[in-house]
Amino acid sequence: MRSPVSRRQFLKSTVFAAGAAVVGTGPAVAGPGTEEEPVATLIDISRCIGCEECVYACKDANARKFPEPEKPFPTMYPSRVPVEDWSDQRDVTDRLTPYNWLYIQYATGIKDGEEITLTIPRRCMHCQNPPCVKLCPWGAAKQEPSGLSRIDSQLCLGGSKCKDVCPWDIPQRQTGVGLYLDILPAFAGNGVMYKCDRCYDRLEKGEQPACIQACPEQVQVIGRRSEIIALAKERAQQMNGHIYGLEENGGTHTLYVSPVPFDQLTYDTGKGKPHLKPVTDTMADGSNLALALVIAPVAGAAAALGKFYNRIKEEA
C-alpha cells in the first residue's frame, strides 16, 4: 500500500519534531499545513487478522523501557493504597499492562446481515490535547510537537491521575519502581505509569513505530494528521465504514476505520481493555474558562475605574 506521505516528508517532519523537542525552542503552535503538523496513525480494522505480530514487536522494541521493580515493595499508607504488580505476569497480552502497551481486542458486529468478528489493535489514542499530559501535576507526562504523548518514567510518581483523566483509562501502573522510592514511598506515590509512547525513539531515528513496521497486513499507516484524515475518509467511503478518533476527546492522533459502526460493536471492555464509545472533549471546559481569565483583569480594572468616575462626578 502506498503511504500518504513520502518517506522524505515523513523523515523531515519527525526529525524536525524530535529536534524541536530536544532543543526546546519554546512554545510552538502546530497547525495544518505547517512544518510542525502532528503525525497521526490510521488503523484499518478491516485489514487486521489478529496475528499479534504488532503486540510482540511492541514488546520487543520497548523491552528496555519496561519496569524492573524492587521487591519487597515498601509498605504504603494508608492501607487502601493498592499494590499493582505485573512483574510476574509479563506475558499477559490480552489487555494493557505496564509490560503490554498494545493488545488485540476482539469485537463482533453485523455487516451486510452477517455477523463478523473484528480484531482491533488497541493502544494509546495520543489525543490532540491529551489530559494525561496537560493535567499531570508534576510534568512527568509530555506531548511532543509530532503529536505523541509519553510518560517520563524517571519523573512519574505513579499517582495514576493520568489514568483517571484518560477517557480510555490507558496508562497502567507498576508499583515498586521510580522516583517515589527516593522520596516518601510510604506516604506519596505508588510506582510509575506506563503506556504506548508511539516508539518516539524510533521516530527520532526516522524509523516507523515497531507495531507498524511489523504488521504483515499493513493495518496501520502513519503520516501527517490531515493526510491521515483524508485517507481515513477515503477508506471509510470505500467500505461504507466509520471513523473513530476524528472528534473523540477533541480529536486524536490514533484513528480507526471500521466496516461496522463503532457503537454497534460488541467487545470485552473493563480494566486494561478500553472502550470505543463516543467521547466528548474533556479539556473543553478548561479551554472555555481560559477566556474568563482574559476578561477577568479587564473587568476588575473597569469596576475600579467606574468607582473612581462616580466619586469624581459626585465631587463635581
Add this chain to the structure above:
Amino acid sequence: MTDYFRGRRLVYGLILFFITLSGFAQMPVFARYYISDIPGLGWLAQFYVTHAMHYIMAALLLVLGSYAAMDAVLGRKLPAAWQNRVNKGRLTATGWVKVLSLAGLMVTGCVMVVKNLSGIYFPHLLIIFLDLLHLALCMILMGATLYAGIRKRPWIAV
C-alpha cells in the same frame, strides 16, 4: 477598618481558600487520604471538577487583584480629604511577600493555562519548572498569610 475593606478581605479569603483547595486537589492525595470520603467532599477527588473550580477561582482572583490595584492607584488621585487612609499607607514586609507571591502565582498560572490549550507545546523542562514554581509560590503565600494572621501583621501600615 471599614465595612468595605472588611468585605473585600472576606471575598479574598474565600477565593484564597477555594483556589488553594482546588489547587492541592490537582495532586491525587484527597482520595488516598480519605478526605474525599467525607460527606460533601467527594468532588475533591474529581479532577475535572477541581480543575474547572481552580480556573473559576483564578478568574475571580484576577478580578479582585486588578480591582484592588487599580483602586489603590486611582484612590491616590482623589482629593486628600476623600482618600481612604488605607490607600495612603505603605505595604508591610508580609504585605510585600503576599503581593509578590500572588503576582508570581498569577503569572505562572496564566502561562500554564496557555500550556493547557490544544496545539500548544512547551518545552518539557519549562513545564516542570512552572509546576514547581507555582507550588513553591503557593507555599510562600500560605506561610506569609499564616504568619501575618498569627502575628496580626496587616497588609498596609497606616
